[in-house]
Amino acid sequence: MKEKEAKELVVQAGIELVHSGLIARTWGNVSCRIDQETFVITPSGRDYLTLTPEDIVPVRIADLGYEGSVKPSSEKGIHAEVYRLFPEINFAIHTHQEYASAVSAAGLDFMPLSGKNEHFSEKVLCARYALPGTKSLRRNVAEALRKSTSNAVILKHHGTLCYGNDYDNALKTALELEKLCCDFVEKPTKISRRKPLDSMQRDKDQTQAGSGERDTYQANGNPFAYALKQAVLEKKGGFVLLNHDPEVVHYSQLTRPLHPFLDDFAQIVGIRAKVAENDNNSILKGLQHGSAVFIRNCGAVCWGKNERDAEAVSMILRKNCRAYFTAAIFGRPKPINGFESALMRLVYLKKYSKLAE
Numbered sequence: 001m002k003e004k005e006a007k008e009l010v011v012q013a014g015i016e017l018v019h020s021g022l023i024a025r026t027w028g029n030v031s032c033r034i035d036q037e038t039f040v041i042t043p044s045g046r047d048y049l050t051l052t053p054e055d056i057v058p059v060r061i062a063d064l065g066y067e068g069s070v071k072p073s074s075e076k077g078i079h080a081e082v083y084r085l086f087p088e089i090n091f092a093i094h095t096h097q098e099y100a101s102a103v104s105a106a107g108l109d110f111m112p113l114s115g116k117n118e119h120f121s122e123k124v125l126c127a128r129y130a131l132p133g134t135k136s137l138r139r140n141v142a143e144a145l146r147k148s149t150s151n152a153v154i155l156k157h158h159g160t161l162c163y164g165n166d167y168d169n170a171l172k173t174a175l176e177l178e179k180l181c182c183d184f185v186e187k188p189t190k191i192s193r194r195k196p197l198d199s200m201q202r203d204k205d206q207t208q209a210g211s212g213e214r215d216t217y218q219a220n221g222n223p224f225a226y227a228l229k230q231a232v233l234e235k236k237g238g239f240v241l242l243n244h245d246p247e248v249v250h251y252s253q254l255t256r257p258l259h260p261f262l263d264d265f266a267q268i269v270g271i272r273a274k275v276a277e278n279d280n281n282s283i284l285k286g287l288q289h290g291s292a293v294f295i296r297n298c299g300a301v302c303w304g305k306n307e308r309d310a311e312a313v314s315m316i317l318r319k320n321c322r323a324y325f326t327a328a329i330f331g332r333p334k335p336i337n338g339f340e341s342a343l344m345r346l347v348y349l350k351k352y353s354k355l356a357e
């Protein structure tokens with residue numbers, strides 16, 4: 001495929017993937033093969049809705065080399081492995097999609113499937129965990145790709161890598177994987193079923209307390225909630241959202257802090273989300289070192305420096321709760337280790353989060 005055409009396709013694919021809910025904001029990455037030596041990929045840390053073809057970076061499969069000042073995705077290595085191992089594959093998508101992420105945290109080496117089709121065999125392999133963007137992650141993903149008989153692998157505690165001979169097949173693979181994972185997770189976790197990928201949209205409709213023009217608090221006119229919002233905004237500024245998703249309310253009935261079962265939780269929410277008693281002081285204390293705190297038996301407060309950040313925190317908190325309950329069902333609720341979580345949080349705050357600004 002000509003470079004110009006490939007770049008335009010990646011830009012268009014990024015927009016469609018955001019609208020489908022498979023990818024959000026700056027997470028995930030999208031690539032397209034040009035020939036047996038080169039592919040183009042989305043830049044690192046950039047919002048998909050702002051990209052132009054000039055932002056899409058040609059990268060050499062053999063040594064990940066690239067020209068120019070735009071930094072390609074930090075996950076270019078796993079895309080290169082797809083193109084190196086599978087000459088017939090021409091498009092790859094890395095996502096943090098919700099249900100596949102829940103399966104990624106379950107401690108499984110593969111997700112069994114009941115039927116086969118053009119995208120999937122009888123199982124989807126799970127690549128061993130390593131920090132995002134690292135050579136170790138690339139090595140682990142290559143190990144899984146070499147054994148894979150489906151057009152997707154799950155990255156433990158992270159997300160997915162889906163691929164196809166063209167964009168349409170790669171997209172179909174990612175969408176179908178999300179449905180397969182939803183079916184696989186929903187039955188044993190017995191958490192209210194929702195159509196996959198619509199859940200992201202629900203964040204927009206959810207009760208929120210925010211500064212600015214929409215300062216009307218819709219939580220049944222609960223004066224406590226309004227006072228809470230004011231207290232948080234006075235202390236931290238920014239934007240406050242209350243999350244009442246079933247998974248979040250379910251977790252708020254427990255006592256232990258929620259630790260990162262997924263990379264993006266460690267990066268965007270923090271190294272833990274505590275469960276606070278239903279009073280402002282406890283809640284404010286819980287927000288001192290992170291962007292979310294559970295309110296016992298009620299749900300959670302999600303904070304961001306603006307509305308989109310608060311919504312991202314809210315969505316990722318729900319995703320991590322689902323990952324926890326999925327892991328618990330499979331008897332292996334083992335979060336990402338504390339040092340790696342702290343390192344991801346540090347890198348995100350100091351570096352990655354600023355790329356999108």
Ligand SMILES: O=C(CO)[C@@H](O)[C@@H](O)COP(=O)(O)O
Nearest residue numbers: 027028029044045073074132
């Ligand atoms: O999780 C992360 C961020 O470290 C990556 O897998 C991905 O989602 C985003 O990386 P890029 O923005 O493509 O560099």
